[in-house]
Amino acid sequence: MYHLTALVTLLAIAFYFFTCINVARSRDKTGVKVPAMSGHPDFDRAFRIQMNTLEWMPIFLPSLWLFAIYISDAIAAGIGVVWIVGRIVYFIGYSQAAAKRSPGFAIQALAAFALWAGAIGAVVLRMV
Template sequence: MRDQVDQLATITVLGVLEQAYFALQVIYARRKYKISPPETTGHPEFERIFRAQANCSEYFPIFISLLWIAGIFFHQGVTVACGLLYLYTRLKYFQGYAVAAQGRLGPMYASALLLWLLLGLAMAGLLAHFLQPLSST
């Protein structure tokens, strides 16, 4: 069983590490601009970093869910490639947003496209699974 999900597990761990990196960037920005929790406003650079981290965190459960469903029911290798691209686009999103709000747009569209692709793969895999003849299950 492990060899059937090892790559998905690896992408999951990389995703968790990426989320931790984003959270650390918020902590560093809080210190740099002297913005104590629970405050979420202040210096514009802090606000962009805070929003970038929050946006990435909001989409992470959707990404992880689709990653595993597509990987198990469609194809692990194809799904992992999409997962790696998604993590890369979210990193570029975060970096771009930290510099300027407009810097997030290209990576945001790319990551949204990858989520739609993962959704399509998940649905195709589930559909194929449920359409299998009952005798082959």
Template structure:
């Protein structure tokens, strides 16, 4: 389980790093809060940060619920794929938003799988078929 917890903590650190990068982009563009438009570079970084928090809301509970029912190494690999996908998404989005699709899918698919196997584990346990 510690491996899954490490992945969760790395996901939080990644999100915080995106926040720092967004803050730096805001400062470099001279955009004062609460404005979120006016510089394309800042807007791209801001969208990465916002999309990451949107994904994180689904990722973290799915990660821990799936880990409750399935082997931690499997869950950690799915979590690692999520982290790599987010990194790819960030790099693509800030350089050319039209290329963000692969990174998005590499981070979205593991979340969908975690949710699905979490549901399966929960249902099997409720039916007394897994324990």
């Protein structure tokens, strides 16, 4: 069973949901009305945090699950937690200033790459 990976998946979805709520709150706070996609620097940063998280989900989630299936549920979950921590660091940094987003981005990108590389390596090894 993949209980740990399932839990990390649910936490990642909860974090994404949090970013959605943050965008709605930012709209209210800054006065950016729907359907506008920009208009105030604070809103723009909140929106980009949400969109960047969404952009990474199709990279992260399949890699997470394939790693869990082919290598280890516990290791996949551990790396998945690192990805979530990276997203949180990204959220905090980018919320303050665009220039502060890089450390969180690097953490989550390395975690996603580790999951992807591990999964592809394990799949290829089983094929030969």
